[in-house]
Amino acid sequence: MKEGDFIKRIVYYGQLVALFSLFWVVLFESLSFWVLISAPIISILSLILSEKYLLKANYYDLYYFNIFWLLKYTVVLFTEIYKSGFSIIPNILSGHANPGIVDITTEVDTNIGIALIANSITLTPGTITMDVSGQKLKVLWIDPETYNPTMAGLIIKGRLEKLF
Structure with missing residues (x-):
């Protein structure tokens, strides 16, 4: 293993431990000393055990992950949720x-990417992903602007798909 590859792996796993630790703290809803100490320990143990017994491979080899991409995705997703929410409110109030x-x-051609797109569409108000078959998604849309698959895809997926 090259030195640069080793450093990339350390950074990758450091990001995963940070994310898992944040999840642990959120689950406990506390910033107590014991929660903050146990978070990285539990995170490292869960990474080791899941790689050894569940995945039987390395996260690094299977899943791309970057904390900065996750932050950008979160900002774009929240923006799309609010935009969609404000655009659907008049339809709901008027009935x-x-x-x-x-x-x-x-x-998107990866399974995890397609799952993220489908779930992101479902999180935005006014749309629900009903079925996924390969790269085709069947979406229930509260007030469709068009039934043209290309135009509907551009409107529904918005900026989310560009992140993948």
Whole structure:
């Protein structure tokens, strides 16, 4: 293993430990001394055990992860959620919702990327991903602006797909 590759792995696993530790602290809803001490210990143990017994491989080899990408994704997702929420409020208040089902295609080709896109679409108000078949998604849309798969895909996926 090259020295640069070793450093990349250390940074990668450091980011995972930080993320898992944050998750641990959120679960306990506390910043007590014991929670802060146990968080990295439990995170490291869960990484080791899941690699050895569940994945039977390394996270580094299987999943791309970057904390800065995660922060950017979170900001874009929250922006899309709020934009969609404010655009759907008039339809809900007026009772003029006209739901329709639209088939869209994603450019993302990894299973985890497709799952993230599908779940992100479901998180935005007014859309629910009903079915995923390969790169095709069937989406329930509260008030469809178009039934053209290409145009609907651009509107529904927004900026999210570009992150993958």
